[in-house]
Amino acid sequence: MIAVNLHIRGGRLIDPANGIDADLDLYLKHGRVHAVGKRPDGFRIDKTINARGKIVCPGLIDLGVHLREPGEEHKGTICSETAAAAKGGITTLICMPNTDPVIDTPAVWELIRRRAKACSNARVLAIGALTRKLAGEQLAEMGALKQAGCVAVSNARKRMANTLVTRHALEYASTFDLPVILCSEDPHLKADGCVHEGGIATRLGLPGIPSAAETVAVARDLALTEHTHSRSHFHTLSTGRAIEMIRQARHGGAKLSADVAIHQLFLLDTDVDGFNADCHVDPPFRTQTDRDILRQAVANGDIEVICSDHQPHEEDAKTAPFPLTAPGISGLETLLPLCLKLVEEGVLDLSTAIARLTHGPAQALGLPLGRLDVGHSADICIFDPDSIWTLHPAELHSGGKNTPFGDWEFRGKVTQTLFEGRITWNSES
Amino acid sequence: MSNEQLQTDEQGRLRHFLSIEGFRREQLLQILDTAESFAMLPGRQVKKVPLLRGKIITNLFFENSTRTRTTFELAAKLLSADVINFNVDISATSKGETLLDTLRNIEAMHSDMFVVRHSASGAAHFIARHAAPGVSVINAGDGRHAHPTQAMLDMFTIRRHKGDFTPLRIAIVGDVQHSRVARSQIMALNTLGVTEVRVIAPRTLLPADVRTLGVHVFHDLERGLQDVDVVIMLRLQHERMENALLPSAHEYFQLYGLTAERLQYAKPDAIVMHPGPINRGVEITSEVADGPQSVILQQVSYGIAIRMAVMSMALGNSGGEQSS
Structure with a gap:
């Protein structure tokens, strides 16, 4: 059902890109924002959404989602995951290239694009592969990927053969002005590690991943970014030290941005105690000091993007001794609720929190999204900031029920999500 | 679930022995005292007792260790239990059978206790959490975690x-x-x-x-x-x-x-x-x-008494002295 002319009435509109935080109505037409504030003359209203007492903001953009299709449909499908996104107020998913086959040719991306269009729950954009098959050895056909519509390139968390290949990959990507999403990690220092190297790893006898596995690689990738003048985006940073290095490099004039996964702003290395596989994530949860620096960085803008690092898994993948479980959290449906918790805890104000989920990622990748100017796509998230609810993992729409936030109480619930002016989620229907 | 909750029942009695962590001093001393009742003078044979007659104990070893497995087996036999040795072929598990599948298969044989060795830290905890109620798990070494x-x-x-x-x-x-x-x-x-x-x-x-x-x-x-x-x-x-x-x-x-x-x-x-x-x-x-x-050699012979103590306590039949 397509409501051509929509009126979102009585809500508090927060559109950080335009510096708006005010009680303003929205008028949508043909899937686009037609007017903000006053009803245009002659605007015929087909449908009204009552947003009184609610927040109306741009639909969220999640940078770096693991969609699982093609190749791992038992973990999640494009339809299941985009439906989960809609429930979480997310209207744009920027998917990682590590599907099977990987997104290293336009054909694979075309398949995903068509499937996403058929489901039409959300916009799916692709991060293409940086190297062929993500093997880290030969460059992927980035020119073709760019032409096919990929918005960035990345080697996900797969290792690069050597620093020279990384250099060339960054240079080649910058030829096409393609942002490179870097998951900086030294594979040798990481080795077979599965938790933060520290007291808890020592006590549980779990192989550790030292902070240096991240900082060594971030230092190298920063140097290469400066050298190649590429547009680098550092994805899912976990250590305080890496944040400081990013800040310094940016003061030195490097073109770069960074994000952090929302779960890193809440959980700590000690949360894996008792071999809790739901807390097995990569990069691992680190120390309180790291978490505090990460929180500071999202508040002061050193980190301008918060993502879910969504990695759905089937139950079996988490049902094994800890080191043998798959890392990752099914995060789409807790991205906004956790961000609202940061607001509740006084880490961020509401407008900044929304910016980190909308304007921030759009800017990092140079996308004309995450804002509600007249003429822009009507991608909108409406949530009730006072609704209190408890997360029951079984009720997640995602194919993956793997979350460490089960039984957490949240304040703030998405009531409607609109993608291109269509309601893709409505908790009130 | 904390270690202690997993390892002991509501009355604080031993259910699983997975890690030292979570036990209080008195509980460790109780294990030593129970072992004392099984240990004879050095050099003499430990006497066979009928404490675990009718019980089935399965040695579930995902890592080779003839030495440790043998002392567990001997301890179980001296308690009159029946012992099954299940050496899990690592290559078979890597062909798709999960640890949980293996566990369910062996559970179908009605074991009262699993003695588990595995190369992954936390494996014994995992098995204890997923084992059928009433089945005890003894950790015989998991990764770098505990023995x-x-x-x-x-x-x-x-x-x-x-x-x-x-x-x-x-x-x-x-x-x-x-x-x-x-x-x-x-x-x-x-x-x-x-x-x-x-x-x-x-x-x-x-x-x-x-x-x-x-x-x-x-x-x-x-x-x-x-x-x-x-x-x-x-x-x-x-x-x-x-x-x-x-x-x-x-x-x-x-x-x-x-x-x-x-x-x-x-x-x-x-x-x-x-x-x-x-x-x-x-x-x-x-x-x-x-x-x-x-x-060093005394350690080996005391190992049998300790394993008898832990096995008998976990299966609710501690106190070798009274029965022997």
Whole structure:
């Protein structure tokens, strides 16, 4: 059902890109924002959404989602995951290239694009592969990927053969002005590690991943970014030290941005105690000091993007001794609720929190999204900031029920999500 | 779920024995006392008792260890239990059968207890969480995490020789980083209230923040051995040299090998222990391993009593004394 002319009435509109935080109505037409504030003359209203007492903001953009299709449909499908996104107020998913086959040719991306269009729950954009098959050895056909519509390139968390290949990959990507999403990690220092190297790893006898596995690689990738003048985006940073290095490099004039996964702003290395596989994530949860620096960085803008690092898994993948479980959290449906918790805890104000989920990622990748100017796509998230609810993992729409936030109480619930002016989620229907 | 909740029932009785962590001093002493009732004078055969007649105990070993498996098997047989040895072919599990599948299959054979060894830390906890109600799990070594029965037989050996734990200084020498035995020993010694636990090793063989386990760190063997009552040597795996953790077995022996000369830095009545199997000439000389201060072979025989104690307690039939 397509409501051509929509009126979102009585809500508090927060559109950080335009510096708006005010009680303003929205008028949508043909899937686009037609007017903000006053009803245009002659605007015929087909449908009204009552947003009184609610927040109306741009639909969220999640940078770096693991969609699982093609190749791992038992973990999640494009339809299941985009439906989960809609429930979480997310209207744009920027998917990682590590599907099977990987997104290293336009054909694979075309398949995903068509499937996403058929489901039409959300916009799916692709991060293409940086190297062929993500093997880290030969460059992927980035020119073709760019032409096919990929918005960035990345080697996900797969290792690069050597620093020279990384250099060339960054240079080649910058030829096409393609942002490179870097998951900086030294594979040798990481080795077979599965938790933060520290007291808890020592006590549980779990192989550790030292902070240096991240900082060594971030230092190298920063140097290469400066050298190649590429547009680098550092994805899912976990250590305080890496944040400081990013800040310094940016003061030195490097073109770069960074994000952090929302779960890193809440959980700590000690949360894996008792071999809790739901807390097995990569990069691992680190120390309180790291978490505090990460929180500071999202508040002061050193980190301008918060993502879910969504990695759905089937139950079996988490049902094994800890080191043998798959890392990752099914995060789409807790991205906004956790961000609202940061607001509740006084880490961020509401407008900044929304910016980190909308304007921030759009800017990092140079996308004309995450804002509600007249003429822009009507991608909108409406949530009730006072609704209190408890997360029951079984009720997640995602194919993956793997979350460490089960039984957490949240304040703030998405009531409607609109993608291109269509309601893709409505908790009130 | 905390360790203690998983390992004991509502009355605080032993259900699973997965890790030393979570047990109080009195509970560890109870295990030692129960083992005492099974242990005969050194050199004499432990008597067979009918405590676990009709019970089925399955040795579920995902890692080869003839030695440990044999002592568990012997302990079970001396308690009159029936024993099934299930050596899981690692290649078979890598062909798709999950650990849970394996567990369900063996559970269908109605076992009362699993004795588990696995290369992944946390494997015994995992099996305990997923085992059918009423089935006990004994950890016979999981990854680098824990080997609680080995630690308890070491405590038993120490108590036999030293009596009270509280005044003791103990040095653990060698590859603590990769040792589940060392972790369990450190936790047991601290729970039993010894004066000091030391670890002596180069930094590459010590885990991060090792002090948080409650140990003092020494890199010099002679200084670390001064005034200790017990010296525990750990086995050095040859792969440590391949992984660039050590330059050579030769240098390791030069710096950390226990010789009769170096042993003199410890107290004159200090005992020397080793969980076995020993590498003569790598971590210890034959002179020390076979010398008067060595209690290495006693450790092995006490291992049977400890395993009898833990098995009988976990299956609700502790107290060998009354029944024998």
